[in-house]
Amino acid sequence: DAGVTQSPTHLIKTRGQHVTLRCSPISGHKSVSWYQQVLGQGPQFIFQYYEKEERGRGNFPDRFSARQFPNYSSELNVNALLLGDSALYLCASSLGAGTNQPQHFGDGTRLSIL
């Protein structure tokens, strides 16, 4: 079975631009979470979605937004990009939002801001 897939794998943008990152969860998984991982640090939680509704939000500015579609895939949008937004953006899926099931991660989108 396919794991979590993310696209694109790499992306280069300039300051002030907008970006959309995409994620397809493991088949049967209904919850998707997004994380930002800066080099040398652990992943930092941005959003969790379950059944198309936002279930959690981390400490990120309103420039970050996300949504989940009826097929459980998800998009992360970032507006007015800053140099500090350069990072690996990870998507993780799990069976549900209220279970103790582990999250399974994709290989991420490497975003570089020039």
Place this chain on the structure above:
Amino acid sequence: EDQVTQSPEALRLQEGESSSLNCSYTVSGLRGLFWYRQDPGKGPEFLFTLYSAGEEKEKERLKATLTKKESFLHITAPKPEDSATYLCAVRNYGQNFVFGPGTRLSVLP
């Protein structure tokens, strides 16, 4: 505020030299402690979930244990292919995951 710290930051071992990684946590209601392995350029790969103090899980050369304030990942007779960053995460009552900064493990042949 929920917090996870890991030590050491980096660890170099000779092949076959056993050691342990530490994960210390403060969390508002632990709903699970998770260990992941992350290779360069890849996403974290799930290893173990621990739910209550005293619990232990094993997989090949890895064994994870949990107390009320910390978890240990014991690596027995490591091989070069065990080289990776090992991440610890806790899940709180809000169902969110909080990750530690990781331990970078290098196993030399």
